[in-house]
Amino acid sequence: MGFPLRFLSSLSLCLLALLLHRAMVTSGCFSMEREALLDFKAGIHDTHNRLSSWTGHHCCTWKGVTCDTTTGHVVMLDLRNTFDRALGGERMMNSSLLALSHLERLDLSFNDFSGIRMPEFIGSFKKLRYLNLSSTRFMGGIPARLGNLSSLYVLDLSVALYVDDYGNGYPVDNLEWLSHLTSLKHLDLSWLNLTGVPDWFSSVNMLPFLQVLTMYAAGLNTIPASVVHVNFTSSLTWSYPS
Template identity: 50%
Template sequence: MELYMRGLVVLSLYFLFTLATKFGCCDGHGSKALCREEEREALLSFKRSIHDPSNRLSSWASEECCNWEGVRCHNTTGHVLKLNLGWDLYQYDGSLGGEISSSLLDLKHLQYLDLSCNNFGSLHIPKFLGSLSNLRYLNLSTAGFGGVIPHQLGNLSKLHYLDIGNSDSLNVEDLEWISGLTFLEFLDMTNVNLSKASNWLQESLVSSQLGFGHDPLLQLIYLTTKSLVVFQVYIHPISISAQTISLIHCPQSLLM
C-alpha cells in the first residue's frame, strides 16, 4: 500500500508538472515573473470596461500584474499567458459584466481565456477575439452572451478547446468557420440556435474536418434535419479512434 501511495504521488506531481510546462506559467507568486508594462496597461484598460460589483479584481492595482487575481505569466519572460476570470455559479454574487475591451489584443502571447459563468447581459461576442492568434483555450460558456457567433473565431487556428454553450440567445448563420479550427479537441455549443445554419446541412460540407494537426479526430457529418438547434460535441482524444460525438435535439421553445 505504501508503495502504491508513493507511486500515486509521483504520478500526480508529474501530471501537474506537465500542465505547468504546457502553459509555461508561473503560479502568480514566483519571483521570476516580471510584469510587462504594456501588458499591465492592457489589463487595466480591460478592467476599466468591466462591471465588477463584488470587487473581484481588487488585486489589480499593484505594480506586479503577474500576481493579480486570475492572471498567470510566463515564468521567465513575464508575458501574460492566462486570464482566468470564470466564476463559480454556486458562489454568491461575484459575476462580472460590462464590456470587453479590445485592449486584450495587446496580450499577444495569451493562450488561455476564461470568462465563463459571468453576466454580460446579451453582449455580442467581440469579433476581435478571433485575432488572439495564440489562444489554445477559450471558454465563454454561461456568460450571458447573445447575438450571432462571429465567424472570426474560425481564425483561432491554434485553439484546442472552445466552449460557447449555455448562453442566453446565441445563434449562428453558418458553421463553415469551424473548419478552420484544425487543432480543436473540445467543442461545446449547447443551446446555441443552429436553425439558420442551413449551409452546414448541405452535402458539400460532409467532408469538412476538425482534427489534431493533419490527423482528423472529428469529421462533421451530414445532418438530414433542419430542426437541429443544439449541437454538442465532446472529444477526449486518447488515440485517433477514441472519440465521442453527441448531437442533441432541443425544442425551439426552450430558446425563446
Template identity: 45%
Template sequence: MERKSIGDVVVLWLWFLSLATINIQFSLSDGTSDVICSARERRALQRIKQGLVDQGNYLSSWTREACCSWKGIGCDNITRHVVKINLSREPMEGAFLGGDISTSLLDLNHLQYLDLSWNSFEGLQIPEFLGSLTGLRYLNLSNAGLTGDVPRQLGKQSSLQYLDIGGISLDTENLDWISSFRP
C-alpha cells in the same frame, strides 16, 4: 560509473526544458509571487479592469505593480509575459463580472488562455476582435450572457485548440467557420 555522451546530455536537457515549459505556461500565480509583467501588459490589464463591472470586488488585487500575482492572471515564469486570464465565476460564487470586454486584450501578445465563462455580459455581442488573438489556444465564453454571431475570425485561428460557447444565444445563419477547426 557510466559515461554519458554529449548527445545524451542534450536530449536530457531538452526533455527537462520541455517539461518546465509545459508546467509553467499555464500555472496561475498563487498570490505569493512578486513577478512583474511588462508595463505595457499591466496597463492593458488595468484598461480591461476599467471596462468591467465588478460588484463582488473580485479584481481587488489588480492594483499592485506585481501583475503576475493578480487574481486570475497567469504569467510565464521565464518571460514574465501574461499568458493566461481566468475570470470565470462559478455559479455558486455569487457576484459576476459584467460590463465590456475590452479591446485591450489585443495588447497581450502572448495570451494563450482566456476564460470569461459564468459571468454576466448580458446582451453584449461576442467581440469580433477575439478572432485577432492569434496566440490563443483556449477560449471559454460559456454561460457568460453573450449573444449574436460567433466571429468568423475564430474559425481562422490556427492555434485555437479549445472553444466553449455553450449557453450563448447564437443568432447565425452560417456555421461554415466551424469547418476550419481541426479534430
C-alpha cells in the same frame, strides 16, 4: 589579441538588453500588458471586488492572471465566475486586451455579457489554445473571425449566446469558420440555436483531431443525409440529442 571595440560594444548592448528584460520580468510584468489589464478592469462592474488584487506593478500575481515564468508575458486570463459573483459591464470586452499578444488561455465563462455582442477581436489572439465563453449570453451571432484561432485545442461556446426564459436562443446562421480550427480537440456548442445552419455537419466534419463534441439542445435532430464520409478520429466522443 584584444576584441574589436565594435564587438565589445555589441556585446555590452546585448547584455544590457538581457538585464533590462530580466528586470522587467522580475519587477512584475510588462507595463503594456499591465496597462491593458487595468483598462479592461476599468470597464467592469465588479460589485464583489473579485479583482481587488489588481493593483500595483506585479500583475503576474493578480488573481486570474498567469505569466510565463521565462518570458514574463501574460499567457492565461482566468476570470471564470463562481458563486454568482459575475463580472459585467458594456465596456468589459474592449480591444485593449489585444496587448496580451502571448495569451494562450482565456476563460470568461459564467459572467454576464447580456446586452453586448461577442467581440470580433477575440479572433486576433493567434496563440490562443483554450477559449471558454460558456454561459456568457452575448447578444448577436458568433463572429466569423473566431476561425482565425487555428491553434485552439478547446472551444466551449455552450450558452455563449443569449437564451430567453423559454429556451429560445439567438439564431446562429453560419458555422463555416469552424472548419479553419484544424487543431481543435474539444468543442461544445450546447444551447446554441443551430436550426438555421443546414450544413453544420460539413463544418464540424472538417476537424480531423476532434475528440469531444457536445451539442445538447442545439435544435438539431438528425445528421444531414448528404454526409457520405466522416472525417472524425476513431476516438471521438460526442453528446447529441436523440
